Amino acid sequence: MKQFLTAILILLLGASVSMAQTPATAKPKAKTEKAAASTGTPLKKDGTPDKRYKANKTTATEGPKKKDGTADMRYKANKDAAKKKS
Template identity: 80%
Template sequence: MKRFLTGILIMLLGASITMAQAPAASKPKTKTEKTATSTGPLKKDGSPDKRFKANKTSATEGPKKKDGTLDMRYKANKDAGKKKS
C-alpha cells in the first residue's frame, strides 16, 4: 500500500510540475519612435541626430509635454508663449 501511495504521489508531483506556468516570453524593448520633423541627418534607427544644428530644438523653446505642446511650467516656454500670442 505504501508503494501504491508513493507512486500516486510521484505522479501528482510530476503532473503539477509540468502544468506550472511558463515564464512569459519577453518582448524586445524598443525605443519609442519619434517622428523626424527636422531636415537634418538621421541616426540608423531613424531618430534625428542631435549632433547637428539642423536637428537641435530652438533655443527659445523649452521642454515640451508628451503631446508636443509647450510645457508652461518653464520660464523659456512662458516667454515663447507670449511672443507667439
C-alpha cells in the same frame, strides 16, 4: 501522489516557460522623424534626428531656464517668447 504532483509541477513549469516574452515588432516612424528626413537634416541610424547638429536642435525660449529645464518666467526674454508663441 508524488508522481501526480511532479507531473503537475512539470506542466506548470512548461507553461510558464512557453509564455516568455517575444521580441518587440518594428514600430512605424513618427511624424517628426519623417519631417526631419524630408528636410535633409542629419539622422541617426534608427531614423531619428541627430541632436548633435544645430539644425536638429529646437529651443522654445531664448532666456535662462530653471533647474528642471523649463523657462524661467522672471526674465523678459522668456516672457516675450511666450507671447510670440501664443
